[in-house]
Amino acid sequence: MIQKIKIIKTLIFIFSISFSFSANAMTVEEIIKGRKAMFSENYQNAKKISILLKSKRIEEAKPLMKKISDNYIKLLDYFPENAKEGFKTGALPSIWENKDEFNALMKKASDDMIKLAKAIETAEDLRAVQKELMWSNCTACHSRFRAPH
Ligand code: HEC
Numbered sequence: 001m002i003q004k005i006k007i008i009k010t011l012i013f014i015f016s017i018s019f020s021f022s023a024n025a026m027t028v029e030e031i032i033k034g035r036k037a038m039f040s041e042n043y044q045n046a047k048k049i050s051i052l053l054k055s056k057r058i059e060e061a062k063p064l065m066k067k068i069s070d071n072y073i074k075l076l077d078y079f080p081e082n083a084k085e086g087f088k089t090g091a092l093p094s095i096w097e098n099k100d101e102f103n104a105l106m107k108k109a110s111d112d113m114i115k116l117a118k119a120i121e122t123a124e125d126l127r128a129v130q131k132e133l134m135w136s137n138c139t140a141c142h143s144r145f146r147a148p149h
Helices: 002-023 026-053 056-078 099-119 125-143
Strands: none
Touching: 026 056, 026 099, 026 125, 099 125
16 A cells, blocks of 8 residues: 555656646747747737727627637746846846736736627727727736837
């Protein structure tokens, strides 16, 4: 019995080690380039959403909103301590000085995209609701956490 527990404990240990290695497998370059690519993708999709909503193509816009929302959640893991500089990052040090606030803004931006997908079903003014639930979050975060460009 004791022997079995020992074996199980050893297996758990090996699994946890290999898991933590695979989770940290990305290089700083991959992290910084990865987050830039996700922000760019969000921007492209946000512009597509605006165009679709101009012609009231609501159902086509919804999956793009979900995609942006999911990207924001993934982005939470793309600002580790070791990825503060290099590779032309536009991320400001204020991110790591106010990590809780930064993460809260990211989560809010994600939640708001889900709210937007719901709001466009009934909203009178599609432009206003996009401004409120999509574009304002870009500005709110960039003004504090992204270098001027
Ligand atoms: C919670 C914070 C946050 C939110 C919300 C946010 N951004 Fe950003 N964004 C950043 C940060 C930080 C960077 C810099 C990343 C880097 O260079 O490492 C950035 C970079 C970018 C870039 C440049 C990517 C590149 O290739 O260098 C674009 C474009 C962009 N954001 C667009 C948007 C748009 C559009 C929105 C809203 C729909 C948005 N962002 C919402 C924080 C945010």
